[in-house]
Amino acid sequence: MSNREKLKKLILDVFLLDESEFSFELQRAQVDTWDSLGVVSLAVGVHQTFGYHFTPEEATSIQSVADVIKLLETKGISFDA
Amino acid sequence: MSALLDAPPYGPRDEAALLREAVELTRKHLAGCRDYAAIWPDFSGAESLEGLPYLHVGLFKRIAFRTEGVKHQRVLLSSATTSGTSSQVALDEVSAQLQAKSSLAILKDFVGEGKRPLVVIDDAASLRQRGQVSARVAAALSLLPLATTTTFLLKGEEPQWSLVGDAVRAEPAFFVYGFTWALWKRWAQGGIPPSLKELLAHKQIHFVHSGGWKKLEAEAVSREALDGALLSGTAAGSRVIDFYGLVEQNGVIFPLCEAGARHVPRWATVIIRDPWTMKPAEPGQQGLLQFINVLAHGAPYHSVLTEDLGSLLPGPCPCGRSGPRFTLHGRVPKAELRGCANV
Amino acid sequence: MSELDAFEGPWGVTGIASAVRPSEVAGAWSALREAMVRELPDAFTRDEWAYLIQFLERGALLSFVEAAFGRFVGGRSAGFSRLATGRKTVTLVLPNNVSLLGPLMLAVATLSAERVFVKVGSRGDDVVQPFLDFAKRHAPPALKAVLARVDAQRLEREHPTLKSWLGASDVRVAFGSDAAVKAVEASAHPATSRFLGFGDMYSEAWLAGAVSDDVLDTLIKVFAIYGQAGCTSPRRVVLLDGTAGDLQPLGERLSARWPQVMRRQVPMHIASQNVLHAQVCRHAGVEVSLTPGHGAVLVRAPLATPVPSGPMTLVLSAAPLASAVKALPANIQTLGLSVGARLAEVVAAASQTNARRVVPLGRMHHFGPVWDGNLLPAVFFDVMECSA
Numbered sequence: 001m002s003n004r005e006k007l008k009k010l011i012l013d014v015f016l017l018d019e020s021e022f023s024f025e026l027q028r029a030q031v032d033t034w035d036s037l038g039v040v041s042l043a044v045g046v047h048q049t050f051g052y053h054f055t056p057e058e059a060t061s062i063q064s065v066a067d068v069i070k071l072l073e074t075k076g077i078s079f080d081a
Numbered sequence: 082m083s084a085l086l087d088a089p090p091y092g093p094r095d096e097a098a099l100l101r102e103a104v105e106l107t108r109k110h111l112a113g114c115r116d117y118a119a120i121w122p123d124f125s126g127a128e129s130l131e132g133l134p135y136l137h138v139g140l141f142k143r144i145a146f147r148t149e150g151v152k153h154q155r156v157l158l159s160s161a162t163t164s165g166t167s168s169q170v171a172l173d174e175v176s177a178q179l180q181a182k183s184s185l186a187i188l189k190d191f192v193g194e195g196k197r198p199l200v201v202i203d204d205a206a207s208l209r210q211r212g213q214v215s216a217r218v219a220a221a222l223s224l225l226p227l228a229t230t231t232t233f234l235l236k237g238e239e240p241q242w243s244l245v246g247d248a249v250r251a252e253p254a255f256f257v258y259g260f261t262w263a264l265w266k267r268w269a270q271g272g273i274p275p276s277l278k279e280l281l282a283h284k285q286i287h288f289v290h291s292g293g294w295k296k297l298e299a300e301a302v303s304r305e306a307l308d309g310a311l312l313s314g315t316a317a318g319s320r321v322i323d324f325y326g327l328v329e330q331n332g333v334i335f336p337l338c339e340a341g342a343r344h345v346p347r348w349a350t351v352i353i354r355d356p357w358t359m360k361p362a363e364p365g366q367q368g369l370l371q372f373i374n375v376l377a378h379g380a381p382y383h384s385v386l387t388e389d390l391g392s393l394l395p396g397p398c399p400c401g402r403s404g405p406r407f408t409l410h411g412r413v414p415k416a417e418l419r420g421c422a423n424v
Numbered sequence: 425m426s427e428l429d430a431f432e433g434p435w436g437v438t439g440i441a442s443a444v445r446p447s448e449v450a451g452a453w454s455a456l457r458e459a460m461v462r463e464l465p466d467a468f469t470r471d472e473w474a475y476l477i478q479f480l481e482r483g484a485l486l487s488f489v490e491a492a493f494g495r496f497v498g499g500r501s502a503g504f505s506r507l508a509t510g511r512k513t514v515t516l517v518l519p520n521n522v523s524l525l526g527p528l529m530l531a532v533a534t535l536s537a538e539r540v541f542v543k544v545g546s547r548g549d550d551v552v553q554p555f556l557d558f559a560k561r562h563a564p565p566a567l568k569a570v571l572a573r574v575d576a577q578r579l580e581r582e583h584p585t586l587k588s589w590l591g592a593s594d595v596r597v598a599f600g601s602d603a604a605v606k607a608v609e610a611s612a613h614p615a616t617s618r619f620l621g622f623g624d625m626y627s628e629a630w631l632a633g634a635v636s637d638d639v640l641d642t643l644i645k646v647f648a649i650y651g652q653a654g655c656t657s658p659r660r661v662v663l664l665d666g667t668a669g670d671l672q673p674l675g676e677r678l679s680a681r682w683p684q685v686m687r688r689q690v691p692m693h694i695a696s697q698n699v700l701h702a703q704v705c706r707h708a709g710v711e712v713s714l715t716p717g718h719g720a721v722l723v724r725a726p727l728a729t730p731v732p733s734g735p736m737t738l739v740l741s742a743a744p745l746a747s748a749v750k751a752l753p754a755n756i757q758t759l760g761l762s763v764g765a766r767l768a769e770v771v772a773a774a775s776q777t778n779a780r781r782v783v784p785l786g787r788m789h790h791f792g793p794v795w796d797g798n799l800l801p802a803v804f805f806d807v808m809e810c811s812a
Contacts, residue, residue, distance in 0.1 A: 036474035041461035137700040356695040
């Protein structure tokens with residue numbers, strides 16, 4: 001499974017979304033469950049899936065799926081299609 | 082005195098007269114009660130009963146409201162609550178008469194005109210308090226006009242069963258009044274002596290009770306169980322009448338009708354309010370009960386927002402009574418706010 | 425010597441010579457988080473659960489030990505300049521309505537103590553027991569061993585079991601009213617036992633400069649979690665640069681933002697109580713409004729005006745810094761600040777008050793190693809110098 005697919009699966013799982021609700025352009029403001037619990041659940045999920053541990057500041061600064069990718073890429077995790 | 086009380090409680094309603102009297106009463110309280118005027122300083126009139134100011138029931142635990150211009154008599158105290166604070170309602174001469182007339186008319190509608198002995202599941206000593214009267218006693222007093230004799234079952238904690246036997250021996254029918262819990266504990270489970278039991282089997286008994294179900298629920302006693310226990314071993318025609326009332330609506334009581342509804346007399350109304358907006362709710366929608374009546378002159382308890390939940394029932398009632406009616410769903414469920422226990 | 429958890433500070437390396445290794449306990453709690461992100465127990469709000477998940481992260485928990493002994497540097501078996509030993513038995517006495525502070529303090533206590541007794545509230549909406557139940561259900565093996573050292577029971581304050589716990593405890597921690605805390609402190613205990621009491625406290629928020637929507641959103645979140653029931657919750661907001669005339673627009677902005685920030689309806693009894701408290705405040709002669717959905721009561725009043733307290737009543741005042749300092753009660757605990765460029769001046773003024781915590785507005789409820797004026801590890805550990 002590619003990192004993009006892993007991330008998609010994680011996002012669906014963490015925010016309780018249907019496939020149809022997902023896109024890589026998804027914004028935090030569009031997702032009801034991307035609240036405080038969503039933020040920490042995503043951080044824990046990223047740690048489990050990609051081995052990187054967001055700092056609290058990083059976790060709260062993320063506003064979109066694209067932000068997750070951008071941040072993880074700076075840590076050497078590639079999301080090339 | 083309100084002309085609304087001159088007709089039977091559940092007959093045709095005159096909503097315009099009710100509104101007129103309620104607005105007039107509101108103005109009187111605003112002029113005569115500074116505590117009330119501080120809370121509703123801008124009232125200029127209402128085009129519907131929904132537009133009348135109300136006081137939240139919790140205020141009566143904090144503020145001793147009193148409207149000048151009437152002769153005050155006693156203070157009515159609610160039963161002890163979980164918070165340990167009682168509500169206080171200032172009674173006056175005029176209201177007392179209206180309230181007695183109201184509760185009598187309502188009770189007669191449910192138990193008939195006939196007078197008979199009354200057995201109160203309480204201690205007579207509870208009546209002997211100067212200047213104040215408890216909700217329990219006030220409810221018992223509302224039955225007094227229908228009583229030929231009054232017997233108190235308890236002396237301290239001890240039941241005086243022989244007094245009951247003496248009071249009812251020669252009568253075909255009698256009333257028993259008590260708080261719901263007392264009726265269960267002291268009568269249904271009270272260990273009535275066999276000789277008295279034998280006597281009661283030939284008596285038509287109307288059990289009238291009020292007060293909460295909390296303690297009974299804690300013991301998993303249902304309404305059916307209570308009614309069954311009370312009525313077993315009584316003569317045909319015996320009944321159990323559960324009425325709901327609150328001291329902040331003294332005189333207006335809401336017995337449960339045969340069809341399971343609580344009816345509002347023509348000198349009162351009920352409004353169900355959405356707790357999050359205070360907008361009046363639609364029939365069937367659950368909300369906070371607000372009661373309005375035109376009997377309360379001693380203090381502004383003529384329009385009270387309660388912490389009880391209910392919903393309006395649509396259409397006519399199979400029991401034949403007219404006017405608005407509601408189902409009582411019980412108290413608003415409470416949970417303590419989390420914190421450091423410093424409030 | 426077998427390997428000990430080692431922490432390095434300017435004074436050298438401290439080894440934790442307890443039967444309990446903090447790093448292992450922290451790791452055990454941290455592993456529970458995988459289950460926590462998948463299931464939210466009914467007793468918790470999403471915000472509370474999120475905070476708990478963050479708190480139980482291994483590094484975050486270890487920071488409680490690091491605050492006293494320096495950076496965690498792994499296991500070592502020699503070269504220590506100090507040895508710290510966790511006090512063996514800890515009793516936590518928690519009130520009925522204890523906030524997250526209950527589970528948080530419990531987790532911190534397990535980092536050092538061999539045995540942790542917890543008096544959970546005897547009634548009400550307790551969060552400690554549901555948390556322990558969850559932990560037991562989902563515990564990885566390492567956490568099972570930690571939980572086996574915890575004994576939590578619903579007890580009245582006078583219960584003999586609690587007395588026997590307190591009588592055998594090396595550390596006693598009590599939350600509650602002043603009277604309750606004093607009663608716990610007075611209960612028989614070993615002569616060397618240490619006591620931490622968290623009694624009646626008051627907190628306030630101070631704003632200065634431009635008050636952005638973000639600041640208002642933070643204020644709403646910080647207040648709405650516990651209302652006035654939280655010792656770290658602001659009961660009053662003071663506009664340090666404002667005038668009385670600024671309070672109405674501030675109230676209107678808060679009201680407009682409230683339902684956007686607190687999207688879930690408050691429980692019915694809170695809505696009803698807020699209608700009551702708005703009437704109580706009107707009766708007291710203060711200006712008052714209800715937020716949409718009756719989530720809170722906003723009162724506009726000068727500092728000197730007494731305002732009746734209500735569970736969700738937030739008082740808005742405007743006053744110069746000197747007046748705000750002067751008006752603080754003796755039991756001031758947390759000052760939450762969003763004061764922009766005036767930070768240094770405001771912190772200097774706050775340092776002259778009884779305040780135990782002066783923190784950014786959004787961190788008013790954050791629980792850290794320094795709590796209520798105490799460095800927690802200094803209470804939970806004994807330290808031996810061994811530089812020879």
